[in-house]
Amino acid sequence: MTFWFLLLLGLFTYFIVQRSVAGITRTPVWILWLVLMTPALIWSVWAAIHGPDHPLPIALAIGPFIICPLLYWLLIQWGRRDSSPSAEQTQNQALESKPATETKPEPSNLRPIEPTEEAQLRNCFPWSVYYIHNIEYRPQAVLCRGQLRTKPAVAYQRIRENIEAQFGDRFLVILQEGLDGKPFFALVPNPQARAAGQSQQKLTRPILALGLVLATLFTTTLVGVEFAGGDLQTITSNPAVLFQGLPYALALMTILGIHESGHYIAARFYKIRATLPYFIPIPFFLGTFGAFIQMRSPVPNRKALFDVSLAGPLAGFVATLPLLIWGLAHSTVVPLPAEPRMLDPNALNPNYSLLVALLSKLALGDQLVANRAIDLHPVAIAGFLGLVVTALNLMPVGQLDGGHIVHAMFGQRTGAAIGQIARFLLLGLSLIQPGFLLWAIILFFMPIADQPALNDVTELDNWRDLCGLMALGLLVLIILPVPTAITQLLQI
Structure with missing residues (x-):
């Protein structure tokens, strides 16, 4: 009975944490969930070891109620995201993209580059390194799909240098495999560019x-x-x-x-x-x-x-x-x-x-x-x-x-x-x-x-x-x- 109660409580607590704070902090959700579940886990372990007839010490009965909410708040604050889009968010958007054969470019009011800059972007991809086929615009990301013509490490280094020479530190350049197994480049806004003055x-x-x-x-x-x-x-x-x-x-x-x-x-x-x-x-x-x-x-x-x-x-x-x-x-x-x-x-x-x-x-x-x-x-x-x-x-x-x-x-x-x-x-x-x-x-x-x-x-x-x-x-x-x-x- 105790196990099923803990399981249901754990599921409910996890979904509450996931929906309420996952978008505002970098602290992993499972750590926050574990902190909130600690009082129930401590009491269950005590009951399993000493039996239900032995009452909890005062420190174990009251202490978790005081310490765990405070620790939960501190962990959220330490990992709190900036209001601007983070690297993790933009990388996730690149991850969720579909192969070029399954989707069309999506216009967006949040295009990271201007239409007039597309020609400059294409020039960053030499045909002998990465032959670019098409460019897709996603909210806060630009996906560049094409054919890799050299080793991935060489291609990444060359194209990143070209993009930095053309656009400065505006973008993080990501190279990863698409769902079709073909490597593609993603350009996402660089949050560190605005935080360069941070000591x-x-x-x-x-x-x-x-x-x-x-x-x-x-x-x-x-x-x-x-x-x-x-x-x-x-x-x-x-x-x-x-x-x-x-x-x-x-x-x-x-x-x-x-x-x-x-x-x-x-x-x-x-x-x-x-x-x-x-x-x-x-x-x-x-x-x-x-x-x-x-x-x-x-x-x-x-x-x-x-x-x-x-x-x-x-x-x-x-x-x-x-x-x-x-x-x-x-x-x-x-x-x-x-x-x-x-x-x-x-x-x-x-x-x-x-x-x-x-x-x-x-x-x-x-x-x-x-x-x-x-x-x-x-x-x-x-x-x-x-x-x-x-x-x-x-x-x-x-x-x-x-x-x-x-x-x-x-x-x-x-x-x-x-x-x-x-x-x-x-x-x-x-x-x-x-x-x-x-x-x-x-x-x-x-x-x-x-x-x-x-x-x-x-x-x-x-x-x-x-x-x-x-x-x-x-x-x-x-x-x-x-x-x-x-x-x-x-x-x-």
Whole structure:
């Protein structure tokens, strides 16, 4: 009964958010939806763990009602769009265009160029590079269709230079495949041209980023005290109890911070305007909703899309691995409960994840045998959450890092098809591992396609394709239950 209530509530909440704020903020709808659903999820998890006879603590009963609406408002404000058409909106309009054989040019009062400029535009397309057939005018976009006569990267570079020489910085030049499989160019108004005077200091907001770091350090420390078995009620008489929560807080923030810093550094390498990493503090649950950055300029090509998307999970996993192994080595082996729960930090069943089982056996050795669970050290809890964050981000769906990765590897349409398959595979896995059901539901609420790169046609090199397959393999290692043959081999 609780599950169906949550499902209906989640559907209703998602459609309300989608209709009310999706057009005014760049913040992903699924994040806003998750924030609004947090109170119901926390109360449901509490009831599932402690039973309906145990009343909620005051902090859990009232805190989410105060924190979540405020966080929801802040996320909307941080991602608020300008009143002028954004790059994302205009790219979406280009995406929705039909092949030239199925539509006629549409006159519009919002034509981005004047009729007298069409001859100048045609001159930007040399016949030996891209033989242009026709030009279609859409609201806030110009679609140029024709025949590609050289490599996509060469054509894009040459035509972009010609358009910049002729029209300055008025347009973003997009190259992507149409529904007929043929590459076409789209010219959309450049929102950065009007924002050229904006200072880098306003984009990065270091004081805000530092304040959120300190606030999140405090909230994760409070949660860490509970994970360490301390008593928060004694803080006023014994402030030193906070030191018990620092191992968890520092480990978790290191993992999340390095993950987002990987995105940030890669974005800066490709000269993509991006904000500093912002942490999201909450004084309950895990102490934080994670961290995020926002990219404020388009991704130049699929290579950049791949590198920026992979940099975060890769950096976060590299930071997670030593912390998790150290934490597991300092954890305690306990008897497996009669009814084990998937994410119980006091009795974690390592067989729920192939990678966790391998690392647990490596760290604990002969202590870990069959029918045993692990009472996790606070650092191990942070490391385990690092794996969860890595796996969730590597899901090949929509605007998650994994969705960007498969888009960069296979193209936008094939990447969207892979995302649809991944949704159903995770839903099937939730029949074996009920703990994945919430993940599966969240993925079905996410848009299946992400935004195209400016040059969305040029393919990746073989090395990046191999790295992408390895990243998807890491996802499988994290979420795949341990096969029986391996449990017998590891004697767990």
